[in-house]
Amino acid sequence: MALLAHIPDPEIPVISLTDLGIIREIRDGPPPILVITPTYTGCPASIAINASIRMALDGAGLADVQIKTELSPPWTTDWISESGRQALLAYGIAPPEPRAARLARQDEAPATCPQCGSHATAEISRFGSTPCKALWRCLDCAEPFDRFKCI
Amino acid sequence: MTVALATSLGDDALILGQRLAEWCGHAPTLEVDLALANIGLDLLGQAQFFLGAAGAAEGQGRDADTLAYRRREDEFRNCLLVEQPNGDFARTIARQFLFSTWQALLFPDLAQSAAPAIAAIAQKAAKEVAYHARFAAEWVVRLGDGTSESHRRMADGLAWCWRFTDELFMDDTAKFRPEWDSHINATLTQAGLATPKPVRGITGGRHGRHTEHLGHILSALQYLQRVYPDATW
Structure with missing residues (x-):
């Protein structure tokens, strides 16, 4: 989580992915799964977000962690x-x-x-x-x- | 069941999203340009998830891209309304108003009743669709209650689209008709517009029988993957 708190949103770089509330949970493995949720279904930033999470995980030696997108419950700005x-x-x-x-x-x-x-x-x-x-x-x-x- | 439903919902969203993208750079004002592109983007996102769910349920190894880019015209299951040409701005708004109002009733229901894969997408998309329906309804009022020219164009747009609305209420979705009628009529009354006269509905999209327009849409949408299969960049 601390790692993810340093990844900025690609469109609004002042806010991190954890602040945005799109990191849902980390499920213990194997393999460990990082569950994320999109803000809007068609948000083009989703691809960039996935890529930046992947890079951060790989860079921290966590290449075995899988990223999974889940929609329910849907993201709300309250998060x-x-x-x-x-x-x-x-x-x-x-x-x-x-x-x-x-x-x-x-x-x-x-x-x-x-x-x-x-x-x-x-x-x-x-x-x-x-x-x-x-x-x-x-x-x-x-x-x-x-x-x-x-x- | 899941495959058929997810395919029709995904195709609706994909084709209307593509239609709205045609407005990009051509809309009457910058704000409207952004709005139509944004709505198109939401629909494209819906299409990606619904078609992804359809492919997963089908179990033949087809993903959302394969379904979008590699199916023939008669394999698409979108309703005829969404493939209709943009026409003038009023007709685009009419199409959006009729369709988004329908989606806004359908999705909260699917969120409760459908298979989990579809329910999750519907629950998510319901929030976006509420914005689309409201945007379109506001423009119906603005154009209907505007100048005599905008009023005439809005009435023409609605009359033109009306023949494709029966198809929205076939089979399982018939139950939404009364509530849809009341939503539509409330906005039309506010806009000073009459409800279009009943016409014999044209159907067939849900069974793969499309109007001549779908082929033209697909020729643009599928061109790259047809000419350069599996191209990536």
Whole structure:
């Protein structure tokens, strides 16, 4: 796990794979199996993530560990760690709101602008630069920013 | 059972994903371009998992790529709606609205009822599909309730796609029709659009009898693997 905490997400390098919550478990072998889960089914980063995990494992002399992808239960943005959320915000990406809060409401709550901290923000497009993000803008400082979609 | 269901779900996603990819670089605005490409990407991801599950259940050693790239037109089991040409933006939205609304009802049900391999994919994809359905419904309202031109185009797009909707509710999926009708009608009412008049439905995709469009899609989709079998890069 400590090894994986140093592998950055290929699209958002400030957050590690463990912070992102896509490392599900390590099952004792033989052979030992590292179970991971994709964020979005079609996320192109999945291939790069698998490759970087493989390289890290091989580099640490753990070539016998197999990587397995499991879908159920499906990944949720609630699995992003608190340190991961802070890293996203510092990087300029508004972190997702908790899923329970999101489901209790029809529309998403305004995001906090990662630039100026204002809560006066509005969605520009529900689909942003990667599958996991939506495009928002700040009504006060007028900066556009990415927001992690809550799923 | 698992093979047939996973194949039809995978083919739906693969073919519609390919159709949406045709919009890349051509959509009316940058945001819409990103949205259609993103939805296409989600569908491609679904296709990879569903066809992977179909190949595993079949046990003949075929993986998702083999099924996508090496099957003939009459071996595809997608519904006819998803292979229809993009038309104008309104017709693409109509197709997406009708299809994603259907998927959004189907997947939560499959997550509970289907074989474990399919249920896991459906449970995962249900979250994405909810976004697709909402995106499409919002555009139906925007176009229907927009200018007289956008209203006319939206009505035309819906009328054109309507003949392919009966196929979504054959056999096991017939039970979703009432709820689908009520979702569709609620959005159309909000958009100031009339429900299209009933037409005789065209079916056959689930049995491999396709419209002339599928062959053209496959000629682009399968070209590389047909000309250079097992090519990698």
